[in-house]
Amino acid sequence: MLTIALPKGRIAEQTLEKFEKVFNEKFVFEDRKLILKKAGFTFLNVRNQDVPTYVMHGAADLGVVGLDVLEEKEYDLIKLLDLKIGQCKVAIGLKAGDTIDWSKSEITVATKHTTIAKKFFESKAMAVNIVKLYGSIELAPLVGLSDCIVDIVETGETMKQNGLEVGDTIMQSSVFLISNKNSYYNKKSQILDLREQLAST
Numbered sequence: 001m002l003t004i005a006l007p008k009g010r011i012a013e014q015t016l017e018k019f020e021k022v023f024n025e026k027f028v029f030e031d032r033k034l035i036l037k038k039a040g041f042t043f044l045n046v047r048n049q050d051v052p053t054y055v056m057h058g059a060a061d062l063g064v065v066g067l068d069v070l071e072e073k074e075y076d077l078i079k080l081l082d083l084k085i086g087q088c089k090v091a092i093g094l095k096a097g098d099t100i101d102w103s104k105s106e107i108t109v110a111t112k113h114t115t116i117a118k119k120f121f122e123s124k125a126m127a128v129n130i131v132k133l134y135g136s137i138e139l140a141p142l143v144g145l146s147d148c149i150v151d152i153v154e155t156g157e158t159m160k161q162n163g164l165e166v167g168d169t170i171m172q173s174s175v176f177l178i179s180n181k182n183s184y185y186n187k188k189s190q191i192l193d194l195r196e197q198l199a200s201t
Helices: 010-023 048-056 067-073 114-123 157-161 181-186 188-199
Strands: 002-007 035-038 041-046 062-066 078-082 088-095 106-111 127-132 148-153 164-173 175-179
Touching: 002 010, 002 048, 002 188, 010 041, 010 062, 010 175, 010 188, 041 048, 048 062, 048 067, 048 175, 062 067, 067 114, 067 164, 067 175, 078 188, 106 114, 114 127, 114 148, 114 164, 148 164, 157 164, 175 181, 175 188, 181 188
Parallel strands: 002 041, 002 062, 106 127, 106 148
Antiparallel strands: 035 041, 062 175, 078 175, 088 148, 088 164
């Protein structure tokens, strides 16, 4: 029995569709249930940000999560397979017409991707002051809270509608199947079988 942590919402649905193709059965979380047992698997329905935590601590053998969340958490987990869904990028957002002044002694960045943002600006030898926000991040540069933002971008439409433009891309992201290290060694053949089956969908 493998336990798999899935992020709530669209990514969970797209992942379960892959399982449906492989096992020719319907995989659906009923009502508000957080656990689904089917075809020898237990699926956990958790918040996107929490998937790596469940996997890291062994509450789930496997997880399905965006590369951006993995980079942010910096946990020691095994990346098994790029599921080629949830494709997006982590990018800088600036007030339309603005550019980053790299000659400043410090830049203020609003983001929930604090680790990714910090690493990026430090790699450019720029001191960075991070303001952690959880939502409506686009407001920050407009009201003077930050010089720019670092956020997930799919089409760039949200930034555009809020008077921002997309700047440098920091990283590309898509959704990965990940594994707990102990689970990988203890259930290797099961896990590798599943990886092969999902890779073929």
